[in-house]
Amino acid sequence: MHEDEAIVRFTSLTGLKREELRELQGLAGPLVRYPAGTVLKEFGEVTGDPLLLLEGWACSSVPMEEGARQIVKIHLPGDLMGLPNLAYTRNVDTIMSLTEIAVRIMPRSSFGTMFERYPRMAAALFLISLEERVTLMERLCFMGRAEAARRLAALIVQIRDRLLKSDPDLGLTFRIPLTQSHVADMIGTSANHVSRVIQDLSSRGLIKWGRGKLTVLDMPGLLDLAALPPRDVAHDTAWLPRPFFSSEAN
């Protein structure tokens, strides 16, 4: 993914102006690359600056007792990682790359700048945070109520939806750099059980999943199983501050 595209995704929901995007890029640090499996932030350590993910996959997880962990979010290009740490002195999660990744550091001070000088950008940041909250709410519902097969179906649908945003031509077969262990840590079961559930979905003719490659065979069936609550993605941003630079109305 080209860097501009990632930045555009980051700000798409508020319709920020091109000039504002440039300012945002001006606040970011240089591009840095890491190999797969790199731990970028460790839970409990003193917080650093948030990171803007530009290429590759990463994930945030919270360590539990005895080596277990819960993955709380998959990061895709365009995502800001480590944002919640702004409110704490120690990292609230562990951030690790799942593939080779490219990131830019977003210095803490740049967020102060945003709030002081670029209110629309700050508001965009706020909206992104609210969306994350809703995503977590949704996952919380599934975790508490649904059985593993449905949680897996919902996970697949949600990941594909997010991938679609940056690649509208994404087919029904695509790469997912997640092992069954990762999936287990995401949907809250054992890696053992994930194997059973995947085979269950396969035998129902819904998906095919192997070697990091996932194929959705029956999307309506998968959606039906996932039974995600309807969520209106259209955003009402009429309350946002007026654009800073542009002459045209938003």
Place this chain on the structure above:
Amino acid sequence: MHEDEAIVRFTSLTGLKREELRELQGLAGPLVRYPAGTVLKEFGEVTGDPLLLLEGWACSSVPMEEGARQIVKIHLPGDLMGLPNLAYTRNVDTIMSLTEIAVRIMPRSSFGTMFERYPRMAAALFLISLEERVTLMERLCFMGRAEAARRLAALIVQIRDRLLKSDPDLGLTFRIPLTQSHVADMIGTSANHVSRVIQDLSSRGLIKWGRGKLTVLDMPGLLDLAALPPRDVAHDTAWLPRPFFSSEAN
């Protein structure tokens, strides 16, 4: 709770100045009271304005299939309710009062004003949102990994911690306006099972719970069972914009 106290709680984490608090109050609408059991927002309906809760308890829940629901948050005095709706056109959860409550409407436009004219207040709002996110992350972990007894223990500890913030003298016995059905919808089990789990905790001598009154008999034991991850509550707000009015340093 006196209104000022609630407002102070709302903004405590960023050390907002007294003048800013007054501005915040100026943005809010008049005080409105509702009896227990009032539905203030209904999931899926067109969004209205967020509400600042000043007295009483309320909860946000997401309806699931067949009348089931997941309670995603308990609102206590000082909480802003319905904030995530700012990013959507339809309510992402149902907000219902658990006791008699008093609220003030925070018009959508007032958030635009905050971002334009009171960057520190906007940043405070942002931080609150990040905290909510972390709370949800934590609950997600428990929902996926812990058995019901531990989830209940964690719930009790967390609620008491939040009550302590507004009443530092809170003893080990306090009122909780939650039925076992509510608890079930919070920790993701059946109301039936909640009864069993409460009796389990009781027989272990950890708590006593009846008639809306909860007594913690063995706090260390309860904390041990809950096994909440250590979370540094101190906030690093050095990146925040400078105070708007005051002359003193923050």
Place this chain on the structure above:
DNA sequence: CGTGCACTTGACAGCTGTCAATGCCGGTGG
């Protein structure tokens, strides 16, 4: 005193964690 709601209790089945063993596959080194 009757009604309704909240809570309790018991039985049973089902999903899922755990343990252990096995299979598969890619990479490494000879």
Place this chain on the structure above:
DNA sequence: CCACCGGCATTGACAGCTGTCAAGTGCACG
């Protein structure tokens, strides 16, 4: 080319937590 190895995935057995159903209890309220 082949043997070995380690990580990942599969499979089976078993126990435990938990949902469901159903019946019963107790309390508050009118």
